Each structure stands twice: as structure tokens, then as C-alpha cells.
Amino acid sequence: MLRSILVTALVLVAFLTSAQDKEVGQLQSKEKQPTARQIFSSHYAFKYQAALRYNDYRVAKDALYSLLVENPQNDSILYSLSALYFQMQQYASAALTSNDLVTRNENHIGGLEVNANSLEQLGAKDKALDKYESLYLLTDEVQVLYKIAFLQYELGRYAESMTNADILLGKKELEEMSAVFQTTSSEQKEYPIKVALYNLKGLVYQEQGDKAKAKEFYNKALEIAPDFAMAKENLASVDK
Template identity: 60%
Template sequence: MKYWIIVLLLLVGNVSFGQDQPQTPATGQQQPTAGQVLSMHYARTYQAGIRYNDYNVAKHALINILVENPQNDSILYSLSLLYYQMQNYTSAALTARDVLAMNPDNIGALEIAAVSYDNIGAKDKALETYESLYLKTDDFNTLYKIAFLQYELKNYTESKTNADILLGKKDIEEMKAVYNLSDGSQKEYPIKAALINLKGLIAAEQGDKAAAKSFYEQAIQIAPDFQLAKDNLAALK
């Protein structure tokens, strides 16, 4: 976040003082306009809000900066990132969408939009955005998320295909997936086990209980403490 404070101050400085400005008759020196003075004031307010972990103050400051500089997609992206960090996923998705309308190649905005859509339950939009992100990044974790979203949306053939693509990656043995446990804690499991468990879920949904059982058992063999796979196997029985 400190990086974005510096970037934001530079951006506001460029927007505020890089344009033609009135000159005082006495000195001939350029003077900032009222809007430019406001932008710099709110940039400093934003910095103070971030410093003291007061995201509401920082958000208010960013919105005011954006009002004075509506065409600056970097300021809008900073606002979207802040909404995301505040877990205000609806506002994060809306601002990220507007960033992408101005700059379709903004990878950060694509990721914010995808995660935010997922968190507010807009699974179709999340999948569409993750797919756009994957086309630009060829990222392993993005395809992993796509496979699970496709399962949730009952696109079983596509989900299984992507799971198999990931299982065929040469570094699959080293990859981990983080799961939220029932007690609120988190635990890492091998991604390979998670993907094989996913194939078990798909098989079960398609009525192939024998294949589902085999996949769950394979997942448990890889990660003996993988409770989700154990639960799935127990439910199958």
C-alpha cells in the first residue's frame, strides 16, 4: 500500500501542476488552480488516512481526488484497490469495471473485478473476468479458480478439462491450495489433491459413483488430512 501512496501523490502532482496554469502579474510564476490545490490537499489526506489505518478517510479523499481528475484511471484503480481491501466488494467491482472501460489491459483491475464478482455471488461475471485475466497472464492459479467456478456453474466438461490441464503441469507437485476450515483457520493442501477431489465432485454430479470414490481416495492418499475429500467420500457412501 505504501507504493500506491507514492504513486498517487506523483499522479496528482502531475495532473495538478502539469497543465497550463495562470500566472501572477507580479512574478510571472504559475499558480495552481483551486481544483489543483484541492487535489493536493486530498492527496495528503489520503496519505494520512493510510498511515493511521483509517480507510474511510482515505476512501473519502480518493473520491474527492477522482472528482477533480475524472479521466485518471490510476486514481480510480487506487480507489478500487482500497474498496477491495475494505472488503466492500460491490464498490470494488463497480470501480474496477470503470477502470477496465478506460484501460482494458489493467491486470490488477481484472483481478479485483474477478474476485469481487465471486464474493458478491455474481459467478457468471466472475468466470468471464477470470477467463479474460487468464488470457492475458496464463497464470496457474487463475485457471485453478476458473475450474472451480465452472464446476459451481455446472459446466462439468470444461471444469474437468481445465483440472486435467492443471494436473499435467510440470510443477503441480509443488503447488499448494489454501482452504478455510470450519474453526475459521486456514490450511494448505497440495493443489493436486484439491484438483483430484474436484474431479471426484464432477464424477459424483454426473452419476459415476465408482469414479468419484476412486478420485476421493486418490486425493486422501496424497493428503491424508484433507478433510473435504474425506467428507465427500463419506457422503458418497
């Protein structure tokens, strides 16, 4: 669900570079020498951009650390670093850096997104859920609520999961949304999000011991997508 985090981070650092170049230019036009910090920051920002262009994440990371040393209070740099760690699948580092960012700016949407996704990848589902809930309060995005509903199910918070699944099923924009799942023939295929939500409701009812309702929602999912593997498997498991 992480939407173009690295691209956004690159834009932010590019903006920083542009601002620094402008500042350096203004100083030079006034016959003043730029400070060492400004010179180094401009150098490392260009180094970061070049490293990303050539897909060298290690060098890009080093450049960001150098930028952070020169500009320790700059949220854009810390966000770029956390996003890069996530892109490199170094989820522990992504979680730590994004947590520092969210600690000093609790409404930083990008920081919350990286933090929530990183914690989920690390298996810290309860902490990830807290971050997704904070993110949803700021964005009201369907994709975030979708994540929340499934994490609530996995954590045994069935009533909340069911409520959020119903909220999602009532949203018009859901009709346009899909996600990739494995088919019964083990291929990857896009399915309407509604299929996954019907399957989720079936799972909740099954956990609560209501076999009839569980079957009803598994069958609803299969009416839309007869090859949806999870609903097939779950339906077969109800009477076992």
C-alpha cells in the first residue's frame, strides 16, 4: 500500500537542493560566501540524487546521513532516509528512523505510513495497527482502513474488524479498487477488494462460531470470483 514513497522522498530532497542553491545564489549575489554547511548540503543532495538515478542505494543512504548531520532538524531528510530503508527492505531501520520522525512530528503522513508498514513487516502488528489508525484519522483513505480491518481480525479484535469491513463495503470508491491475490491455480490475479472483504467477514463469523453466516459470506465472495482461493479453502474448512 506504500504509494511511491521513494519518489516522494526524492522530490523532497530535490526541493531541499533547490532551496539551498537559491540561498547560495542569493549569498553570492550579495558578494557573500556561502557557509560550509550550505556547500556540503548542496553537494550531498546532488550525490543522493545521482545515487538514486544509478540505483545505488548504499551511496544514497550515506549521502542522506551526511545531509542529516548538516541539517539535523530537517524532516524531509529523515523521511527520505526512512523511505530508503524501507525500499531496501531494512525494516528495523525504517521503523526506527520513521519513529523518530513521528515522535517529533506526530502528523507527518509519510512518516506514519513508513512506520506502520515497517512495523507490520516486522510482525509488530499491534504497534502497526496503532500507526495505521493514526494515519487514517489524518487521511481518511480507504486503503488504510482496509489494512486496519485485516489487522484487527489478526489481533482478535473481531467486532472492530467487522465494523470497519462494513464501512468499507458501503464506500462507493470501493467499486473501483482491486488487489492481487493467488488464484486456485496458484497464479497471481487482481480481484475486487469487495471479494477480500466478504472473505474477511466470513472469517470473523467463523471465529465467532456462526458457521451459517461464515458460509454465506464465503459464498458471496465466490459468486463474484469463483476462483478466489482463500474463500474456497475457508468454505471447505467450515464443517471440519
